Amino acid sequence: xxxxxxxxxxxxxxxxxxxxxxxxxxxxxxxxxxxNGAGKTTLFNxxxxxxxxxxxxxxxxxxxxxxxxxxxRARAGLSRSYQKNNLFEDLTIRQNLQxxxxxxxxxxxxxFRDPLQDRELAVIVEEVAEQVSLSDMLxxxxxxxxxxxxxxxxxxxxxxxxxxxxxxxxxxxxxxxxMIKGFHHVLANxxxxxTIVIIEHDLDLAFDVSDRITVMNYGEVIFExxxxxxxxxxxxxxxxxxxWQADA
Amino acid sequence: xxxxxxxxxxxLNALQYSMLLFLLSIGLTVIFxxxxxxxxxxxxxxxxxxxxxxxxxxxTGSYWAAFFLAPLAVTxxxxxxxxxxxxxxxxxGPMNQVLVTFGLIFIFLDLVRMGWGDIALGLDVPQAxxxxxxxxxxxxxxxxxxxxxxxLLIMGALLFVLSRTQIGAMIRASVENAAMAxxxxxxVQRLFVCVFCVGCALAGLAGVVAAPVFSASTxxxxxxxxxxxxxxxxxxxxxxQGAIAxxxxxxxxxxxxxxxxxxxxxxxxxxxxxxxxxxRPKGLIPxxx
Amino acid sequence: xxxxxxxxxxxxxxxxxxxxxxxxxxxxxxREIVVEIAILAILAISLDLVAGYGxxxxxxxxxxxxxxxxxxxxLTVKFEMHPVPAAILGVxxxxxxxxxxxxxxxxxxxxxxxxxxxxxxxxxxxIVFQSRWLGGDDGLAGLPRFDFExxxxxxxxxxxxxxxxxxxxxxxxxxxxxxxxxxFGRTLCGIHSNEARMRALGVTTWIPKMRALGTxxxxxxxxxILAAQHTQYISPELLHWTVSGEVLIVVILGGxxxxxxxLVGAVAFVALKxxxxxxxxxxxxxxxxxxxxxVLAGGRGLFGQFHHLLGRRRNRAADASSxxxxxxx
Numbered sequence: 111x112x113x114x115x116x117x118x119x120x121x122x123x124x125x126x127x128x129x130x131x132x133x134x135x136x137x138x139x140x141x142x143x144x145x146n147g148a149g150k151t152t153l154f155n156x157x158x159x160x161x162x163x164x165x166x167x168x169x170x171x172x173x174x175x176x177x178x179x180x181x182x183r184a185r186a187g188l189s190r191s192y193q194k195n196n197l198f199e200d201l202t203i204r205q206n207l208q209x210x211x212x213x214x215x216x217x218x219x220x221x222f223r224d225p226l227q228d229r230e231l232a233v234i235v236e237e238v239a240e241q242v243s244l245s246d247m248l249x250x251x252x253x254x255x256x257x258x259x260x261x262x263x264x265x266x267x268x269x270x271x272x273x274x275x276x277x278x279x280x281x282x283x284x285x286x287x288x289m290i291k292g293f294h295h296v297l298a299n300x301x302x303x304x305t306i307v308i309i310e311h312d313l314d315l316a317f318d319v320s321d322r323i324t325v326m327n328y329g330e331v332i333f334e335x336x337x338x339x340x341x342x343x344x345x346x347x348x349x350x351x352x353x354w355q356a357d358a
Numbered sequence: 359x360x361x362x363x364x365x366x367x368x369x370l371n372a373l374q375y376s377m378l379l380f381l382l383s384i385g386l387t388v389i390f391x392x393x394x395x396x397x398x399x400x401x402x403x404x405x406x407x408x409x410x411x412x413x414x415x416x417x418t419g420s421y422w423a424a425f426f427l428a429p430l431a432v433t434x435x436x437x438x439x440x441x442x443x444x445x446x447x448x449x450x451g452p453m454n455q456v457l458v459t460f461g462l463i464f465i466f467l468d469l470v471r472m473g474w475g476d477i478a479l480g481l482d483v484p485q486a487x488x489x490x491x492x493x494x495x496x497x498x499x500x501x502x503x504x505x506x507x508x509x510l511l512i513m514g515a516l517l518f519v520l521s522r523t524q525i526g527a528m529i530r531a532s533v534e535n536a537a538m539a540x541x542x543x544x545x546v547q548r549l550f551v552c553v554f555c556v557g558c559a560l561a562g563l564a565g566v567v568a569a570p571v572f573s574a575s576t577x578x579x580x581x582x583x584x585x586x587x588x589x590x591x592x593x594x595x596x597x598x599q600g601a602i603a604x605x606x607x608x609x610x611x612x613x614x615x616x617x618x619x620x621x622x623x624x625x626x627x628x629x630x631x632x633x634x635x636x637x638r639p640k641g642l643i644p645x646x647x
Numbered sequence: 648x649x650x651x652x653x654x655x656x657x658x659x660x661x662x663x664x665x666x667x668x669x670x671x672x673x674x675x676x677x678r679e680i681v682v683e684i685a686i687l688a689i690l691a692i693s694l695d696l697v698a699g700y701g702x703x704x705x706x707x708x709x710x711x712x713x714x715x716x717x718x719x720x721x722l723t724v725k726f727e728m729h730p731v732p733a734a735i736l737g738v739x740x741x742x743x744x745x746x747x748x749x750x751x752x753x754x755x756x757x758x759x760x761x762x763x764x765x766x767x768x769x770x771x772x773x774i775v776f777q778s779r780w781l782g783g784d785d786g787l788a789g790l791p792r793f794d795f796e797x798x799x800x801x802x803x804x805x806x807x808x809x810x811x812x813x814x815x816x817x818x819x820x821x822x823x824x825x826x827x828x829x830x831f832g833r834t835l836c837g838i839h840s841n842e843a844r845m846r847a848l849g850v851t852t853w854i855p856k857m858r859a860l861g862t863x864x865x866x867x868x869x870x871x872i873l874a875a876q877h878t879q880y881i882s883p884e885l886l887h888w889t890v891s892g893e894v895l896i897v898v899i900l901g902g903x904x905x906x907x908x909x910l911v912g913a914v915a916f917v918a919l920k921x922x923x924x925x926x927x928x929x930x931x932x933x934x935x936x937x938x939x940x941x942v943l944a945g946g947r948g949l950f951g952q953f954h955h956l957l958g959r960r961r962n963r964a965a966d967a968s969s970x971x972x973x974x975x976x
Contacts, residue, residue, distance in 0.1 A: 158847065179846075179851070180846045180847055181846045181847075181848075181849050181851045181852070182851075184848055184849035185849040189847075189848075190847055196841065196843065196844050196847075197841065197844070198837060198840040198841050198844065199841070200840055201648060201840060205648055209834075209845070210848050212830060213837075213845065213848035213849045214849065216849075217830050218830050218831070218833075218834040218850050218855070219830060219831055219834070219855070220829055220830040220831060221825075221826060221829045221830075221831050222825075223829065223830055224828045224829055224830065225830050225833055226828075226833060267844070267848070271848055271849060390758070396758045396761075443939070446943070447942075450942075451757075452704070452757045452758040452761060453698075453704045454942050455758075456704065456706075456758075456761055456895075457895065457896070457899055457938060457939075457942050458938070458943075460892050460896070460935075460938070461896075461934070461935040461936070461937075461938035461939040461942075462935065462939070463892075463935070464931040464932065464934050464935030465931070465932050465935035465936065465939075467932075468929040468931040468932035468935075469932065471928075471929065472929060580889065584765065584766060584769045584888070587762050587765065588766060591759065591762055591763075591766075620777075621777065624770070624773040624774070624777060625770055625773065625774060628767060628769070628770035628773075631763070631766050632751050632763075632767075635751065635752060635755055635759065636751055636754075639754070639759060
C-alpha cells in the first residue's frame with residue numbers, strides 16, 4: 111500500500127536518512143522504534159512531503175508520490191499527527207475538527223456554504239471526537255484544554271480527514287500512564303482498513319499494538335519483524351539495553 | 359553633447375543615486391537583519407537629517423558643520439526612539455512595528471511642518487565644491503562626485519569593518535543567530551543599540567548630503583522609503599553586499615531606465631521586486647544561508 | 648473565526664443609525680462627512696478581511712481603490728461609457744489586479760508581504776502618475792454619477808448620495824460577513840491560525856490566500872467607485888501608499904479582526920481628523936500619537952477592547968454564578 115524504496119536524505123555533508131526501504135500492506139499497524147536521533151521523525155517528514163529526499167522513491171498504491179506537495183499527499187489520503195502539538199490554538203476543539211473534516215471532504219472553497227453548519231461534517235466531527243474521547247470537550251478553547259486533551263485533539267485532527275494511511279509521531283509523548291491506556295483504547299477502535307505507522311517510545315504499547323516493527327538507528331533500518339522477533343533480536347536488545355526483559 | 363558624453367552623464371547620475379540609496383538601505387537592512395525590526399520611520403530620519411542640516415548651515419554658515427552635526431542629531435533622535443519605543447516593540451511582530459513606525463512618520467511629518475514650514479528648503483553646497491569637474495569626458499558637478507566618493511568610501515569602510523574587525527564578526531554572528539551569539543558571550547543588546555545608532559547616523563548623513571541636490575521637503579522621507587525598501591528586499595535583509603548590489607541595481611535601473619524606456623522604467627523596478635519575491639524571496643545575497 | 652454576535656450587530660446598527668440621522672438632519676457638510684466615513688469604512692472592511700481574519704497585512708488597499716476609480720474614470724471620461732458598466736468594469740479591474748498580486752505574494756509572509764503589497768501599490772501609483780493620458784499629476788475631472796432619474800432618484804442631491812453611500816456600506820458589510828461565514832472564509836481563518844497544518848490537511852494554501860486578496864480588492868474597488876463619484880474627480884494621490892496606511896490605522900483603531908471595528912474606526916478616524924483639524928493644521932501628529940498609543944495598549948482598538956471587556960464581565964458573572972450553585976466545585 112505504501113512503499114519506500116532506497117530513501118536517502120542528506121543535509122550538507124550529513125546523511126540523516128540512509129537507504130531506508132519499507133513496505134506496508136493495507137490495514138497494517140507498523141511501529142517504528144529507535145533511540146532519539148535515529149531519524150524517525152525525519153522519515154515521517156519525508157513521507158509527508160515536508161522534506162524532499164535526496165534520492166529514492168515513495169509509492170502510494172504503486173503510484174509515485176515522491177514529488178507531490180504536502181497538501182497533494184494529504185488529498186491522496188495520507189494524514190499525519192505531530193510529536194509537538196500543531197493545532198489551531200485560537201479555536202475550540204470542535205472548530206479544529208470541523209476544519210479538518212471540511213478539508214478532508216474538500217469543502218474549503220465555496221463562497222456560500224458554511225462548513226460549520228454542515229450536517230455531514232458535524233457527523234464526522236462527532237465520530238472522531240468519540241474515537242479520541244473528546245466528546246465532552248468539544249466546545250472548550252484549545253488554549254484552555256489540558257495537555258492530554260490537546261494530544262487527543264492532535265490525533266483527532268489527523269483522523270478527521272478520514273485518511274487511508276495515518277502517520278502518528280509519538281502520539282503519547284508527554285502524556286501520563288493513564289492516558290497511554292486510553293490511547294491504546296483509541297487505537298483499538300480505529301477502522302481496520304486504516305494503515306497506521308506509529309513512532310513510539312513506549313515499548314509496551316509498541317508490542318501490543320503492532321503487526322510489524324521497524325527499528326531504526328543512525329538513519330537506517332537495522333531490523334524489521336514481528337513483535338516476537340523484535341523482542342528476541344540481539345542487535346535490537348543491545349540498543350534498548352535494559353529497557354525491557356527478554357521475556358514478558 | 360556627444361553620445362558617449364550623454365551616457366557618461368547618465369552613468370554618473372545613476373552612481374550618485376545609488377550611493378544615496380546605499381546610505382539609506384544599509385542602515386535599514388542591518389536594523390532589520392539584526393533587530394528584526396521594520397523601521398518605516400527610517401525615511402523620516404533621512405528627512406530630519408536634511409532639515410536639521412539646513413538649519414545648522416543657516417545658523418553657522420557652514421555646510422561642513424551641517425555635514426557633521428546633522429547625523430549626530432539624528433542619531434540622538436534615533437537613540438531616544440530606541441529606548442522609548444523600539445526596544446519595547448522588538449518582539450511585537452511586523453504588523454505592530456509597521457503601525458508604530460508609520461505613526462512616527464506621521465508625527466515627524468507634522469513636527470517638520472511645524473518647525474520648518476511647508477515650503478521646500480535648499481542647502482548650499484560648500485564653496486569648494488560649487489563648480490564642475492571633467493570626468494569621463496563630461497563636465498559633472500563636483501558636489502555630486504563628492505556624493506559618489508563618499509558613498510564608495512563608506513561602502514569600503516563598512517565592508518572592512520564587517521569582514522575584518524571583531525565587531526564586524528560579532529555583528530555578522532548576531533545577524534545569523536542572535537541567541538547563539540549571545541550564548542557565546544557577545545553582548546547582543548549593546549550591539550543592537552550601536553548598530554541602530556549607526557543606521558540612524560547614516561540616514562541622517564544621507565539626508566544632509568542629499569539636501570543640496572534634492573532640497574529638504576516634507577515628502578522626501580516618504581518618497582525615498584519605497585526605493586530603499588526595494589533595495590533591501592532585492593539585496594537581502596541584513597546583508598551589506600546585498601545592500602551594495604541592490605542599491606546599484608535599483609539606482610541604475612531607475613536612472614538609466616528613465617532614459618532608455620521612460621514609461622517602463624518605474625514599473626521595471628517593481629517587476630524586478632516581484633521576480634525576487636517569487637524566485638528568491640531571501641534576496642540576491644542573503645545574510646543568512 | 649468570524650461570529651456576528653449581538654454586540655456586533657448592536658454597534659453596527661447604532662453607527663448606521665447615527666450616520667443616517669447625521670446625513671438627514673445635518674447640512675451639506677454633514678453629508679460630505681458621511682460619504683467620507685462610508686468610503687473609509689468600506690476600505691477598512693476590505694482590509695479587515697485579509698488582515699484581521701486572513702492574517703495578511705496588506706498596505707495597498709488605497710491603491711486598489713484608486714485602480715477602480717481610475718478604471719471607472721478612464722471608461723466614463725475617455726470612452727464615454729455608461730456609468731453602470733464602467734463601474735462594474737472598474738471594480739473588476741481592481742479585483743483582477745488584487746488577485747494577480749495575491750498570486751505573486753501568496754508565498755511571502757510577515758514583513759515581506761507588507762512590503763510587497765506596499766511596492767505594488769506604489770507601482771500602480773507610479774503608472775497613473777506618469778500617464779499623460781490619465782491626466783498625470785492633474786488627475787481626471789468630470790466623472791459622472793449614476794443616473795437614476797428614471798426612477799426618481801437624483802444622485803446629484805448630496806443627501807441622496809450620502810444615503811447611497813450608507814447603503815453601500817451595509818451591502819459590503821453583509822458581503823464580507825457572508826464571505827467570512829463561507830467555506831472560503833473558514834479556510835482563510837484556518838490558514839491564519841495555522842497554515843502549515845492546513846496544508847497537512849490537504850489545503851493548497853496559496854490559492855485561498857490569493858483569492859482573499861482578490862476579494863478584498865473587489866470590495867476596495869467598490870470604495871473606489873464611491874470615491875470617484877463623490878468628488879467626480881480623481882488624482883493619483885488616491886493611490887499613494889499613505890492612503891493605504893491610513894486604512895490600516897482605521898482598522899487598528901476600530902479593532903482588527905472584528906469587522907464591526909472597521910465601522911467604528913472609520914467614524915473615529917474621520918471625527919479625529921475633522922475635530923483636530925478644526926483647531927490645527929497638524930492632525931497628523933495626533934493620529935500618529937493615537938496610533939502608537941493604541942498599539943502599545945494592546946492593539947485591540949476601540950471596538951475590540953469594548954468587546955473584550957464585555958466578554959470578561961460575562962465570564963466573571965458566569966464564574967460567580969456557577970460558584971454560587973456549586974460551592975464545593
